[in-house]
Amino acid sequence: MPSSELTGHPDEVDSARAGSVRLDHVTHRYGRGGEAFTAVGPVDLTVPAGQFLVLVGASGCGKSTLLRLIAGFERPTDGSVRVSGAEPRPGGTAGVVFQTPRLFPWRTVRGNVDLALRYAGVPRAQWPGRRAELLARVGLEGTEERRVWEISGGQQQRVAIARALAAENPLLLLDEPFAALDALTRERLQQDVRRVTDRTGRTTVFVTHSADEAVFLGSRIVVLTRSPGTVALDLPITLPRGDIDAEELRGSREFAELRARVSHAVKAAAAA
Structure with missing residues (x-):
């Protein structure tokens, strides 16, 4: 169960700090009437300023939908999204990197x-x-x-x-930016993004379906259930950050245990 530190109680997290993200009872549906489809929700989530949050789950679980809501590209059907204490503005609230460079x-x-x-x-x-x-x-x-x-x-x-x-912008959003790249290039860019975000201190929300990528990048991982996406696991990651040896980190027992835990959670959430 998520700790109170991570669930974002207002007395513990200043949700108006630059770069902070708060989702309160967020649900998002596409279509109307009998054709309506609930993509995500309900989701309650707070990302403190400076945190590297990774959203992970099987395809179609609503990861990218949540990212678009945080970016302000869409508004939730129900609930509210706040970035730095205000409604997100498309193109103004966050820097966004998509699956293709555009x-x-x-x-x-x-x-x-x-x-x-x-x-x-x-x-x-x-x-x-x-x-x-x-x-x-x-x-x-x-x-x-x-x-x-x-x-x-x-x-x-x-x-x-x-x-x-x-x-x-104090917030950076990345939607599976390395999915189309070869394995070696992907690992190099993972290291670069980890290094850049650590040094700049920007709040980062990263979408992936890879447990390995999630554990390497994140200081916190949220696993989503299958559609409609809700929080199945909220896991703080305590692996070393800063200037680290990537190969040594990936080869550690702690890394392997976390990767196995996240992988199991993703599979269980997709099958539920």
Whole structure:
């Protein structure tokens, strides 16, 4: 059972802090009348500022729906969603990274990042410095003049992450961003995202169906039941963070035990 620290009682978590997320009795349905389909809910969930929350579950359990509600792309049918104490604003509340990079192929890496800086309201004079900083964060130094079609899929997703970090939003949302990548590239980007979010202190909500990815990335994991998605497991992760040896972490007994526990919970939730 989730501890009171994680269930978000208002006397224990300041839900108005920058980057905090709070879902109160959230249910979301698609369609009307007899065609109505409940995708998620009811869900009560609070994410304290600075936490790395991973939503994990089988396909169709409502993970991406919850992420869209937090981003403000959709409004819940019932209940309320608050980010930093207010209703989320699409494109303004959080940086969002999707399964595919969604870059502008006719622009260079520089052009794609500069566009994000412009929409973020960064003064043009500051673009070169901010661009260099963002590309360094995601390991893309020296790629500014390359076209999107000249870089690999993994590098394109790095550009997408840099764009999401362009605005100084305290919240970062990622919807299975590495699902289409090969295993080696995926592991490298997992390490990069873990490092970047730890250093920036941004609240992060990450969607995946992989127990391994969830345990490696998260400081907290929430497993969802099959549709309509509700919370089946709310698990704090106490593995070391910061500058760690990824291979050593993955090879530890603690990692293996957590991965097995999450995998079992996902399978049980999908079968229930």
